Amino acid sequence: MKSTFLQSGLAALACATALAFAAPSMAAMVNLKADLKASNEVPPNPSKATGSVTATYDDASKKLTWKGSYKDLSGPATAAHFHSGEAGKNGGVAVPISPSGPAFEGSATLTDAQAADLMAGKLYVNIHTADNKGGEIRGQLMK
16 A cells, blocks of 8 residues: 555656746747838838848847848938737837848847737837838748
């Protein structure tokens, strides 16, 4: 009887340990991409500029890491941001991006609301210039 009780206790301990180590592996890395075009701006503009952003989101730490590039802007980038908003609608700034040069990268830890917007396809990237203060090129971050 003691042996059965001991075996049951050890089995339960082994299961609990396995679950404890398995929990971190449940975190998911999500890959996202945005194609930046003037036609995605609200309202659209006639710029010939293009760009792209690739991003990885770790849902356990809520860390968003990105790399992007752009070309043929009407002038130097004056600002860049991730905005909260659906395609076809403007939204507020969620995360600033340093638009240094035609290539840029960075990372940020998202709030719960920003993470929910990201996973619902409601974050977009916007590159601003002096000629297009509201944004010259824009792209929705999508899985």
